[in-house]
Amino acid sequence: MYKYDEYDQAIVDARVEEFRDQVRRRLAGEISEDQFKPLRLMNGLYLQLHAYMLRVAIPYGTLNATQMRMLAHVARKYDKGYGHFTTRQNIQYNWIKLDEAPDILAELATVEMHAIQTSGNCIRNISSDQFAGAAADEVEDPRPWAELLRQWSTFHPEFTYLPRKFKIAVIGAEEDRAAVKLHDIGLQLHRNDAGEVGFRVFVGGGMGRTPMVAPVIRDFLPKADFLSYMEACLRVYNRYGRRDNIYKARIKILVHEIGAAEYARQVEEEWAHVKTLGLDAPAAEFERIAAFFAPPAFETGLSDTIDRSDPDFAVWLDQNVSAHKAPGYAVVTISLKPTGGIPGDATADQIDLMADLAERYSLDELRITHAQNVVLPHVRKADLYAVWQALDASGLAAPNLDLIGDIIACPGLDYCALANARSIPLAQKISQRFAATQHDLGELKLKISGCINACGHHHAGHIGILGVDRKGVENYQLLLGGSAAEDASLGRITGPGFDEDGVVDAIERAVDTYRSLRTEGERFLDTYRRVGMAPFKEAIYG
Amino acid sequence: MKLLTGNDLATGDVIWWAGDGWSRHIAEAVDVGPHAETLAAVEEAARRVNGPYAIDATQGPEGPRPAHIKDRIRAAGPTVRADLAIRPADANRGEWVI
Ligand code: SF4
Numbered sequence: 001m002y003k004y005d006e007y008d009q010a011i012v013d014a015r016v017e018e019f020r021d022q023v024r025r026r027l028a029g030e031i032s033e034d035q036f037k038p039l040r041l042m043n044g045l046y047l048q049l050h051a052y053m054l055r056v057a058i059p060y061g062t063l064n065a066t067q068m069r070m071l072a073h074v075a076r077k078y079d080k081g082y083g084h085f086t087t088r089q090n091i092q093y094n095w096i097k098l099d100e101a102p103d104i105l106a107e108l109a110t111v112e113m114h115a116i117q118t119s120g121n122c123i124r125n126i127s128s129d130q131f132a133g134a135a136a137d138e139v140e141d142p143r144p145w146a147e148l149l150r151q152w153s154t155f156h157p158e159f160t161y162l163p164r165k166f167k168i169a170v171i172g173a174e175e176d177r178a179a180v181k182l183h184d185i186g187l188q189l190h191r192n193d194a195g196e197v198g199f200r201v202f203v204g205g206g207m208g209r210t211p212m213v214a215p216v217i218r219d220f221l222p223k224a225d226f227l228s229y230m231e232a233c234l235r236v237y238n239r240y241g242r243r244d245n246i247y248k249a250r251i252k253i254l255v256h257e258i259g260a261a262e263y264a265r266q267v268e269e270e271w272a273h274v275k276t277l278g279l280d281a282p283a284a285e286f287e288r289i290a291a292f293f294a295p296p297a298f299e300t301g302l303s304d305t306i307d308r309s310d311p312d313f314a315v316w317l318d319q320n321v322s323a324h325k326a327p328g329y330a331v332v333t334i335s336l337k338p339t340g341g342i343p344g345d346a347t348a349d350q351i352d353l354m355a356d357l358a359e360r361y362s363l364d365e366l367r368i369t370h371a372q373n374v375v376l377p378h379v380r381k382a383d384l385y386a387v388w389q390a391l392d393a394s395g396l397a398a399p400n401l402d403l404i405g406d407i408i409a410c411p412g413l414d415y416c417a418l419a420n421a422r423s424i425p426l427a428q429k430i431s432q433r434f435a436a437t438q439h440d441l442g443e444l445k446l447k448i449s450g451c452i453n454a455c456g457h458h459h460a461g462h463i464g465i466l467g468v469d470r471k472g473v474e475n476y477q478l479l480l481g482g483s484a485a486e487d488a489s490l491g492r493i494t495g496p497g498f499d500e501d502g503v504v505d506a507i508e509r510a511v512d513t514y515r516s517l518r519t520e521g522e523r524f525l526d527t528y529r530r531v532g533m534a535p536f537k538e539a540i541y542g
Numbered sequence: 543m544k545l546l547t548g549n550d551l552a553t554g555d556v557i558w559w560a561g562d563g564w565s566r567h568i569a570e571a572v573d574v575g576p577h578a579e580t581l582a583a584v585e586e587a588a589r590r591v592n593g594p595y596a597i598d599a600t601q602g603p604e605g606p607r608p609a610h611i612k613d614r615i616r617a618a619g620p621t622v623r624a625d626l627a628i629r630p631a632d633a634n635r636g637e638w639v640i
């Protein structure tokens with residue numbers, strides 16, 4: 001894992017003291033809320049329905065046990081004993097007091113954490129593949145590049161006031177576990193015909209009000225040109241992005257309006273100039289960063305045999321454990337989606353337990369996933385049963401990864417000031433309704449947003465749900481056919497919306513339709529793509 | 543009736559104008575009639591509230607009930623965490639919100 005150098009630490013420490021003074025001035029009445037609001041947002045502090053909310057950055061979703069324990073400590077000392085892991089691989093605390101926020105940031109800084117780039121129209125916290133450095137299908141570890149992006153984008157003076165927020169994801173595998181095509185910029189390390197590794201660059205994806213799947217604007221970008229090309233991409237956007245209309249200000253609108261080919265041409269033109277400025281990281285600096293991500297010292301000669309005699313363990317093993325690149329090791333995904341639970345929420349005690357397990361069994365590493373789960377990336381197969389037992393004793397062994405119970409849900413109207421409808425109660429009802437049948441249904445990604453901002457990725461759900469406000473009453477639109485994976489697609493609305501119970505019933509009818517139509521090995525999404533909307537619509541609306 | 547609500551500047555708590563000050567309990571909220579704007583300006587300037595705004599509500603047997611679900615959830619707490627509700631012992635809270 002990356003370790004701060006003196007510059008990283010100095011920047012973060014200075015930011016804490018700056019914010020402490022800003023909070024003092026706000027509480028003393030020296031600055032108004034209008035003046036203060038952009039300053040607190042730049043430090044991840046929002047005002048939500050019930051209190052201030054602090055969003056803490058977890059760069060590319062990677063952290064160690066010490067950092068995870070700090071997250072538990074913050075939950076316990078400054079919040080109400082829990083935190084909410086988000087679809088941006090971050091954590092949010094819902095009950096923060098303004099006068100304590102600087103102390104929280106100061107405590108986070110002691111373990112190289114902060115809340116920078118979690119709000120505002122800047123380049124946001126970089127996201128990545130939660131299996132990076134462990135995945136069996138990886139071409140190259142994307143995290144050194146994500147870290148380079150983090151350093152390049154932190155307080156980048158030219159890109160601090162972009163037309164809108166800007167999200168970048170980096171992966172290094174064919175399987176897309178980070179939804180790169182639904183980011184402003186998605187980067188995929190891959191090998192070209194000559195055997196060299198470089199980036200495929202997707203630009204202009206996103207969800208929200210106008211969802212779009214990003215087109216490829218360059219199929220192969222040499223690694224040496226990485227930062228200068230990113231700079232060119234951002235410059236073209238910064239220059240031509242629509243600042244006149246907040247709903248048209250994201251880069252996806254620019255790319256859509258002028259076309260991917262024209263955007264790419266403008267980037268190439270800008271790049272020809274930018275390349276001469278010496279902005280690319282010197283090879284030595286990249287090597288310094290990359291060294292922090294060198295593969296850990298995996299033990300050799302380990303057995304791949306796992307004792308499956310405990311049937312509950314075997315179910316979890318089949319569902320939540322993935323292949324690791326090193327023999328004798330496996331990747332564990334801890335589902336934060338117990339049946340009837342709140343997706344992404346974890347108590348301080350659970351966070352501590354996950355930290356302990358990481359330290360003892362996963363070479364001191366954890367990852368947060370965009371599906372609001374937690375990963376132990378490097379677990380010896382021989383330790384899986386002990387890990388499962390510890391998780392099971394703490395309500396963390398839900399064996400439902402990628403099943404219908406593994407629901408992505410935003411905080412919705414229970415917490416969020418922008419929401420139209422609640423998301424969490426729906427997730428609870430759906431996970432309860434399908435608890436007994438979910439394994440038979442196979443992979444079925446269900447995603448819920450409480451408003452059009454789509455933090456719950458509803459456009460990209462095999463089944464998506466969008467909460468809307470119909471004359472002051474919660475109403476839910478149902479979408480089918482979305483995907484955030486390498487086969488990215490956007491869901492289509494089935495028809496008129498439903499109330500809370502109505503949408504759960506409608507999902508059951510859609511699922512029954514899938515069951516009656518599926519062929520061997522077909523997922524819900526495959527069946528939908530093969531037969532189209534009509535049979536589902538007929539079953540749902542009768 | 544019209545209620546005035548906002549958040550406590552330092553703690554972020556949801557608060558309601560109760561006639562002689564702010565209360566965390568909507569049951570103590572009073573009708574601000576046509577005075578919402580003036581009150582909001584004075585109270586915000588004194589830093590006793592952050593982001594005050596007026597809402598429509600109706601007077602019921604248990605006190606004022608906001609017209610919009612968002613403000614009912616603000617008044618009662620998250621519907622999914624009964625333990626964190628403003629009045630955790632109130633069994634009718636769910637019905638009152640929805
Ligand atoms: S999708 Fe809407 S309701 Fe949900 S967290 Fe985002 S802004 Fe809030």
